[in-house]
Amino acid sequence: MDSTLINKRVLVAEDEPAMLNALTDKFKREGCVVTGAADGEAALALAIKEKPDIILLDILMPKMDGMEVLSRVRNEAGWGKVVPVIILTNVPADEKIMNSIIKDTASYYLLKSDWKLYEVVERARNCFRNPTPISS
Amino acid sequence: MLDAEKDLEKFKLALDNISDNVIITDPDGLVVYANKAVENVTGYKPEEAVGKKSGALWKTPMPKEYYQNMWDTIKRQKKVFVGEIRNKRKNGEIYTAVISISPVLDKEGKVEFFVSVERDVTKEKEVEQAKNEFITLASHQLRTPPSIISWYTETLQSGDLGPINAKQASYLAEIYRANQRMVAIINSLLNISRVEMGTFKISPKEVDIGNIIDEIVKELTSRFDRKVEIKRNYDPTLGHFNVDPNIMEIVIENILSNSFKYGPPEGARIEITAKMEDGALFLSVKDNGIGIPLKVQDKIFERLTRADNAISVSPDGTGLGLYMVKKIITEGFGGKIWFQSEENKGTTFFISIPAGHMEKKAGTSTLVRV
Secondary structure, three states: OOOOOOOOEEEEEOOOHHHHHHHHHHHHHOOOEEEEEOOHHHHHHHHHHHOOOEEEEOOOOOOOOHHHHHHHHHHOOOHHHHOOEEEEEOOOOOHHHHHHHHOOOOEEEEEHHHOOHHHHHHHHHHHHHOOOOOOO | OOHHHHHHHHHHHHHHHOOOEEEEEOOOOEEEEEOOHHHHHHOOOHHHHOOOEOOOOOEOOOOHHHHHHHHHHHHHOOOOEEEEEEEEOOOOOEEEEEEEEEEEEOOOOOEEEEEEEEEEOHHHHHHHHHHHHHHHHHHHHHHHHHHHHHHHHHHHHHOOOOOOOHHHHHHHHHHHHHHHHHHHHHHHHHHHHHHHHOOEOEOOEEEOHHHHHHHHHHHHHHHHOOOEEEEEEEOOOOOOEEEOHHHHHHHHHHHHHHHHHOOOOOOEEEEEEEEEEOOEEEEEEEEOOOOOOHHHHOOOOOOOOOOHHHHHHOOOOOOOHHHHHHHHHHHHOOOEEEEEEEOOOEEEEEEEEEOOOOOOEOOOEOOOOO
């Protein structure tokens, strides 16, 4: 088994219980330590408190949407600027979303209906194989 | 009344009765004339505006760069400025307008005055926003259940939750395939909604059409995993063509994938032509596939139309591809699409897209490859 993800701390922000369950189970099987959040506010609070190694982020969530969570995470110094964020959503990438992501080198946009679970895991692995350098 | 006075009276009458705001200012932006529409749109009477700086009454804080760009365009470059602006009516309500400001130059080329024409587009913007929100929500709601099915099926198929027998594997494969069909239908319907509502973005740029075609041929060859002889007739003088590459890929993929899908199991041939003809990009895709039966040829560009022979070969088709392609080509590109076909002999699709027609369209969503 590829050891890249073993013991990596993953935060999954996803309001759809079945999808949260599928992602949590999959990443746990890869050896990750997984925390889940079912709304944007909880996701932001957990992110700031635990500083996970990677965040899987839905966009349409109650209380705070994923793009707002991303923006606030990136406002955090150090860790917040470089933590890889995989935006995992079924919301089409409109101009506003793409403009935010293009400027954010550590973010990736994946349409859930187009990506298999093992491909999402592989994308996460690539984040640690090719880490973004910490910006000053 | 002298002729000149009569003409002036006519023009003043015209300006006073059009629905767009018309404001004339001196070179420093001081209002010298405002038509009656100014009151209808802003709530301020024309006489309240005359003598004041343009927009002093109804200006909302657009970014500083907006005004810098505007003044640079009309005063320094002496060119027409066109843009979208947000202003405030007398009752405090914010409205959105499309504004065009033209410098009027004297014989020495100095700015004598500026003429601004402003159209209130608030209602159109609200409708567009409502359409976009609907598409976003519909997209999300429709895609979520098949995403769940896909991931759970995949997890069972992978053996992560324990071994499965051959029968279970084949049933799971059927579930997965049917689910992928559903995703394709949803993506097609969402594309069609975007095309019909006009909310999709068009970003034309200079592209090499031959390259786009070759990439799609490569993808389809891999996807269909069969031997197809491809003959390319690309005019070497074709050069680059100004078109939205994403939308062009969708059009070409739809046409070519039909040729791949409905070609004979052995000896499949596809001939692709790309050239400029009469000021338009001309494309043709000729195959030796199953052809389109005569009785459905007049309906083939309609939604959900599939010929019986096509269904026999490929039960999974959506019946939406050609409808969407025609909509894009005729309404998005101002072009034409037509075909010739004979059952059991093959089909040739022809596309003509006029050069210089495609303009950037600031929609908020992108069409997706299905």
